[in-house]
Amino acid sequence: MINTLPIKHSELREIPAFHDLPDEQTQSIAAVMVRRQYAPGQIIFMEGEQAGSLWFVFQGRVKIIKQSLNGRIQGLCLMNRGKCFGSCPLFDMKKNPATAQALDDVTLFVLPEESLQQLKTRDAQLVKALLHIYSQRLEHLARVSEVLGSWTVSDRINDCLLTYAKRDSDEPIVELTHEKLAALIGTVREVVTRHLSLLEKEGVVRNENGRIILLNPNALLPPCACEDHKTSA
Amino acid sequence: MNVHVELLSKSQCFAGLSPRTQRCIADHSTLAEYALGSDLYRQGDPPSALYTLQAGRVKLYRQSAEKCQILALPYPGDCLGAETLPTGTPSPYTATALTAVTAVTLPPDALQSLLDEHADFQEIFLKLITNRLKQFVTLVHDLAFRDVTSRLAMVLIARAEVEGQPHDNGIAFDRLLSQQEFADMVGTAREVVYRTFKRFEEDGLVHMTRSSILIRDLKSLRAIALQEAR
Structure with missing residues (x-):
């Protein structure tokens, strides 16, 4: 559900990706972001759907899961406050590689695709923040693969x-x-x-x-x- | 050894960069050689250099007390390393040469200044990281939902697609991996790989020698690979 309450500059500052950005930048990013709310169990987006936004968790927790053709579910990671997910166009992917589902009452800040692409081309700081996020994700998935591969x-x-x-x-x-x-x-x-x-x-x-x-x-x-x-x- | 700009522009990773950025990468890179079995970088080390494979093959893997999980087999032209430079955390996996390897090597400090000063390089590096990420999401899917037989078939198909050469009656590529390494790719024991490959051979799907693999029935092997048992 979209909540029309504007996102405050101070709220955005609480997200680690925006800690180091100058004030005027966080202000202009906050202005193009949208606040969304989800109930526990609600699907935020589905694997295979087209989606290009970048999502930041402000409150609650989000599960990122993969589903087999037979309906079996494998958790990939749990996103809590401050974490960021989504934005497949940065991966050159047209479709989401996984499903995102709200675990609790969740408030998300959404950076829409067009804004993201615009910001990306003129904001080296934001790309730096994204690099940080994806680098962390890479480490995490390498570990997940190891755990799954080492099942006895x-x-x-x-x-x-x-x-x-x-x-x-x-x-x-x-x-x-x-x-x-x-x-x-x-x-x-x-x-x-x-x-x-x-x-x-x-x-x-x-x-x-x-x-x-x-x-x-x-x-x-x-x-x-x-x-x-x-x-x- | 010095690196020529032409060498870089041949690699797909750097193809889209401005001549100025390519020049800058070439100036700071060296061409390094690694013997079979030597490590380019190790799990737990500080962020490594960025390597662009010119020749030879490498395995990326995580190693714990008793288990090894191979994560990827980069191919000439691919980039590897420096995965955790943005976070400054230790390398999440080891890269070991499976053959003699030649790689263009860009040290971490030079890489960092390139990232700070060249926006087009920043974009390329983001793409490198996210491509690897995409690969890991697929790996997790396969490990979680496919059984060992499907996963082994999938490894053979994926390698045939990248490395395969048309052969009289099928598609052939270098064997490259031992049975244990195939086991480390799909998370199983060597005996299971032996048994599964033997069945593939008996069913006329593949023919294996010490040094090469010939896929004789790509269609049936693909059908096995795409089964999701779980």
């Missing part, structure tokens, strides 16, 4: 169980044989069976013929790259 076979089996669980009864059920699970993960049946026996001993699952009952799905959540590095997002 056990993490992958757990993740696969959560993905394929049917949730229409009290206890989620995975209707897959150990053989099929092994094929999906890229391992052999023995490894899956060993891991599932261990989980059964711990009371997390119950193995039945041709299916697996998840007794404690929360215990199966794999290490999350997003949460691990919340502070450095």
Whole structure:
């Protein structure tokens, strides 16, 4: 929702990207920015949509997520107060590479695409601030890749169980044989069976013929790259 | 060794720059050579120089106690390094030569003054950073949503698209990576790579030798690569 309350110069100053800009510059940037408000869970933009604005978080938190064709969600990072996201034209991208969703009641300052392009060509300070932001993002994504790439076979089996669980009864059920699970993960049946026996001993699952009952799905959540590095997002 | 402006204008990264800026980069750069297995820069080091690959191949990777994740395989003409110069934080990954490498090297202090004084270079550098960012977003997507088989197929397809040469019955490129390094690219164990490649060969999709990879059925391999299991 657009809030027509103008953005004050002092409010903009609270965003780290604008700390070092001279007063007259922040004033002219504040004048072209728009204030927007979102409720918890509301989608700010979708992956694949066209969007060229640069978004700054003034209040609340925003989740940046990616979604698979099957609807599975992977968090990329969490943007809290002062953080900035969006602006794909700077990436030479016509479409958003990820989805942004409000986690709480969120207030955002939006720098529209036309203004951004104009400012970019005559404002070396702003480009410097952007370089800083993208450089940080690069470090973060390198870490996320490492965490995802270092999932153990056990993490992958757990993740696969959560993905394929049917949730229409009290206890989620995975209707897959150990053989099929092994094929999906890229391992052999023995490894899956060993891991599932261990989980059964711990009371997390119950193995039945041709299916697996998840007794404690929360215990199966794999290490999350997003949460691990919340502070450095 | 000194660097000629012509060398820079051949690289796509610097093609759009004004002659004055190109001259300035050439004046501050050197042509450096790296032996197979040596590091251009290391994870945890202060921000590195900016390298433009002239010849040879490099792997960018993050290393922790027991695991290695390869993030990218820059190709001649690509730029790497100096990723964290804007923040002044340590390098987020290591760059190691996979072959003998020649690279135009622009040291961090010269890079910083170029960024401060040449607006067109600032724009190019922003593009370099964001291109790498774009690549990592794709990598995260693949790691999160595709299974090992799809990811290995994806690595082969992506390399065929950049490096592939038409061959009698398919597309061929240098093998370049060991089984362990393929495993480090897709986040799995060497045995899984061995088994998966063997299946690809049995199904007539690829043919592998010690030094080269031949893709015989690009269409079927692409279909496997695009499956999203998760």
